[in-house]
């Protein structure tokens with residue numbers, strides 16, 4: 001398999017805090033990889049390092065083998081390194097369709113605004129929001145805001161899509177819908193890095209799992225092995241919960 005994204009010994013410090021500590025990994029084209037770890041482990045910082053929001057203090061970020069360590073956020077976006085945000089922030093006054101069309105104008109290089117809206121309508125159809133296309137984004141329910149966030153990121157023509165807690169706050173039926181959508185996005189060939197606190201969710205979609213703790217990658221591999229790793233049980237899962245995941249056949 002070809003690595004689409006690679007981090008080599010990446011660290012990032014903020015003052016005295018080592019938010020990301022000597023992290024190395026690759027994402028292969030088309031994979032869905034889960035990233036888990038306790039609050040403050042460095043997950044969001046890692047995404048910010050991949051999308052050019054922060055520059056590593058040390059180490060390298062490679063995209064398709066090209067050194068992109070010092071890229072700016074707009075350059076990362078043009079390369080197709082896209083993310084969703086934990087706190088969903090659409091342009092509230094604009095309609096759902098206009099929100100996605102804005103993403104197309106920025107990342108999709110349409111020949112006209114009309115074309116941007118046409119493509120935006122296709123993204124809304126894909127995520128199941130056609131029926132609220134003309135509604136102001138501010139009036140959407142939480143699950144639909146999350147779908148809008150995904151439609152906006154699809155407008156950016158992502159190659160690697162980083163999903164930050166897209167299932168937080170959803171009920172089980174809404175989570176099933178979101179997981180179905182993530183699988184359909186993956187089938188388009190988009191590589192997915194999913195950051196998720198809900199273990200049952202991350203285990204149901206991830207082909208590989210990585211665990212961050214105090215900024216360092218403490219485990220990486222097949223989900224079943226990672227969940228049984230004593231370091232991961234101690235740092236994150238707790239032995240009771242890890243056993244429950246096994247007994248309920250999640251791993």
Ligand SMILES: Nc1ncnc2c1ncn2[C@@H]1O[C@H](COP(=O)(O)OP(=O)(O)OP(=O)(O)O)[C@@H](O)[C@H]1O
Pocket residue numbers: 014017018019037038039040041042043044045046
């Ligand atoms: N811009 C910043 N300036 C200073 N410290 C920061 C900055 N961004 C992150 N940190 C610190 O880096 C560490 C890692 O934070 P980060 O938000 O990446 O963790 P996280 O794993 O995403 O947490 P959560 O699951 O709560 O979102 C924390 O100690 C945090 O306070």
